[in-house]
Amino acid sequence: MVPDDTSSTDGTVSADDTVRTDNTVSTGDTASTGETASTGDTAAPDASPDARVDPSNGFLAPGDDTAADLGDVLVYGLVGGIAGSVLSFVPFATVLGGGIAGYLCGGRSSDALKTGTVAGVVMTLPFAAVVFFLLFVLGFAGAPAEFGVIALFVVGLAAAYTLGSGIVGGILGHYLRGQL
Structure with missing residues (x-):
């Protein structure tokens, strides 16, 4: 599906938005160079352990796999x-x-x-x-x-x-x- 200019700009997903496989949503807004802006709610898979977010509540997961002092x-x-x-x-x-x-x-x-x-x-x-x-x-x-x-x-x-x-x-x- 190709995004058009009628999609929302507030980061919400509408029927015209393209959903990528990395769980980010492209809002379809184009910059002057023709690139699409993306708004993602999850960290990249190669991000540090501190950036992992529990998908159920949006907070850091308990026992976030960082070593204790x-x-x-x-x-x-x-x-x-x-x-x-x-x-x-x-x-x-x-x-x-x-x-x-x-x-x-x-x-x-x-x-x-x-x-x-x-x-x-x-x-x-x-x-x-x-x-x-x-x-x-x-x-x-x-x-x-x-x-x-x-x-x-x-x-x-x-x-x-x-x-x-x-x-x-x-x-x-x-x-x-x-x-x-």
Whole structure:
């Protein structure tokens, strides 16, 4: 279809406008050199990741695939770890803490993995400190060495659970950020 001079000039599409395959619309207005002006709503496919627009709402897509700064990973991991520690009475609070960290951080999925790891480490620290303090106190009370070995195994298992569920929560939080 060939555009004519009756098409609109305000950027809206009418029946006489030509629609190109790159999602831009030619308005049919000709310049003095005979070129047509085009008004596009989407960025070119080779544009930077910052220029990607979510077609459903016109805003930047959540978790816009730009790498998060290390400071952001640490801060949001700390926030998620503190939230998970405070909510420790809630079932799966470690996943919730990692989810909060992954949701807040955004960025790439690798950043969510790092943020969830930081949140898991932060959530592990209070538990490990209390257990090691009790082992230290019980060690002077004459407890057998086998008790200490079993207690260290239990602490290691609990730390692996907390760290792993913080990572899973970080990935789930990143996924939810992309969906909401």
